[in-house]
Amino acid sequence: MPANKVVAGVAAIVVIGALGWGLLKAFEPQVQPLQGQIEAREYNISSKVPGRVEQVMVRKGDSVVADDLLFSIDSPELRAKLQQAQGGRDAAKAMLAEADKGARQQEINASKEQWLKAKAGAELANTTYQRVQNLFDEGVVARQKRDEAYTQWQAAQYTEQAAYSMYEMAQEGAREETKAAAAGNALMAEGALKEVSSILSDSQMRSPIAGEITDVLLQPGELVPQGFPVVSLVDMQDAWAIFQIREDKLSEFTKGTSFKLYIPALKREADFVVNHISVMGDFATWRSTETGNDFDMRTFSVEMRPTAAVADLRVGMSVLLTP
Structure with missing residues (x-):
């Protein structure tokens, strides 16, 4: 067989193979990403x-x-609320301090002097009543006068007792319930201030993360x-x-x-x-x-x-x- 025919046959086989491979790849499903x-x-x-x-x-x-x-963020209304909350806190703290400290020494002295005054008045009323009683027993004064003197003596005793109670109360200071109420008001005022301060601090916004x-x-x-x-x-x-x-x-x-x-x-x-x-x-x-x-x-x-x-x-x- 001539050499050129062999070469032509091989070339034909190669071409047919290439075409077949191309057709196979053309109809092969493509993988899509x-x-x-x-x-x-x-x-x-x-x-x-x-x-x-x-x-x-x-x-x-x-x-x-x-x-x-x-x-x-600028908020004048919030700054005004902050001032109000600060004023309420200061007032509540002052009331608590007053309740804890009790009455001033001048008030205690004034209460004592009122008691001593009432005591002196009661003693005078008692002396007057005894004199009037003696005169009544002798038949010199009427029963009406004796009863008036007795009533004045009894009223003076009650006045003395009331003045002494006020003196004792001034010495003891505020009741425990009053102190507890004052402490509660101070705590409420402090909480209100913290609430407003927290909201005000939120007007300065900072980044929560890096980004x-x-x-x-x-x-x-x-x-x-x-x-x-x-x-x-x-x-x-x-x-x-x-x-x-x-x-x-x-x-x-x-x-x-x-x-x-x-x-x-x-x-x-x-x-x-x-x-x-x-x-x-x-x-x-x-x-x-x-x-x-x-x-x-x-x-x-x-x-x-x-x-x-x-x-x-x-x-x-x-x-x-x-x-």
Whole structure:
């Protein structure tokens, strides 16, 4: 057989083989990577204090650490309430001190002098009554005079007893019940002051964590209602990848399983571990789940966290998982 015919035959076989291989690969099912995206913990920082934004210390893109001052709110009404609470606290403390200390020495001396005065009056009334009684016995004065003297003596004795009781009360000071009530009022006033002070301190908002400022919603001079977010920040140290997995593929994902994910924006791979699988599924809206078997399958959210910090990772970056 001529050599050229052999070469032509071999070439034909090679071409036919190549065409067959090409057709085989063309009709072979292609493995499609699963696409997810990066999410991270976001914080919306708001204040319990309504008022006007006084200062904003950060801008979008700034990095902050925990306890950095983010913004402050000016509230004249709250400052007025603080003054009222301070005045109430001081008044309650003064009343408690007065109850604990008791009457002043001048008041005790005055009560003693009133008692001595009443005592002297009672002694005089008694002497007068005895004289009138003697005269009555001799028939010199009428019974009416004797009865009047007796009544005046009895009244003087009661006045002396009342004055002595006031003197003793001044010496003893306030009753225990009065002291307890004064102590309770002082405690209530202190609690009211702490409550107002706590709310006022919330007008100076500090960062709860280290992160990056993603948005500043209000500027100095603008009114802010209670609970309205002024600054938003994200913690990229608390980031994860989220995938929407069809239920027929869910068995491939179990908690603790490691995967290598490709991050196109960073042009690199990173190790991630499944840490959460949603307990409730949703009908797919991200991509069609029709299987041709007359029913739609649900999708489940699967979260994966990086095993180590990934530099330059950003929220919204795509991640690819090749099954």
